[in-house]
Amino acid sequence: MATGTLSTAHLPFWLNWLSTNRPHYHVTVGVTDAARNFVSTSALAALTGSPVVRNTWDVAGGVEPLHTRIAADYDGIIVFPASVAFTSALAAASGASPFHLAALGTAAPVVLAPTFPPGVADNPLVIDMLRGLDRMPNCHLVNPHRGKSRSTGAETEVTAPLWDVMAVFETAVGTPDGTASPRETAHA
Numbered sequence: 001m002a003t004g005t006l007s008t009a010h011l012p013f014w015l016n017w018l019s020t021n022r023p024h025y026h027v028t029v030g031v032t033d034a035a036r037n038f039v040s041t042s043a044l045a046a047l048t049g050s051p052v053v054r055n056t057w058d059v060a061g062g063v064e065p066l067h068t069r070i071a072a073d074y075d076g077i078i079v080f081p082a083s084v085a086f087t088s089a090l091a092a093a094s095g096a097s098p099f100h101l102a103a104l105g106t107a108a109p110v111v112l113a114p115t116f117p118p119g120v121a122d123n124p125l126v127i128d129m130l131r132g133l134d135r136m137p138n139c140h141l142v143n144p145h146r147g148k149s150r151s152t153g154a155e156t157e158v159t160a161p162l163w164d165v166m167a168v169f170e171t172a173v174g175t176p177d178g179t180a181s182p183r184e185t186a187h188a
């Protein structure tokens with residue numbers, strides 16, 4: 001799942017890296033409406049060979065139980081990058097979107113790679129939010145890296161590289177070498 005941050009613009013690069021380094025994985029990308037401001041869904045579909053899933057209740061032909069399908073059918077959920085808005089709504093157990101409900105309802109690993117604008121990671125409310133997510137038994141936080149904000153140039157916490165995220169995911173699903181998952185393929 002990709003959320004609305006500038007780091008989402010780099011997702012095509014990371015999907016190319018993933019297809020080269022984990023060619024046996026079957027990847028389905030989900031995007032929030034905010035993520036669509038930063039990346040082309042056509043590019044994401046071309047890179048994965050799968051249709052992009054939108055975080056909406058509105059689908060052609062009616063309402064689809066998207067959240068239950070995601071929660072049941074995938075070996076794990078990776079939120080890369082995870083915006084403050086998405087992460088805080090998940091920590092609040094928000095059921096306002098299919099992606100949040102899927103992450104709350106799955107027994108599979110949920111790996112979050114948060115990214116924070118300058119000053120946000122040090123906010124006591126954000127610190128408490130991250131501690132709350134640690135209580136979710138299948139939730140795995142990937143620590144952001146220090147980097148520069150594109151908007152201000154200030155030092156901040158930026159999304160960890162995908163290889164760090166995949167290491168956490170593969171450990172969580174029990175395949176630290178990335179060669180196979182319990183179902184022979186991994187969906188993220």
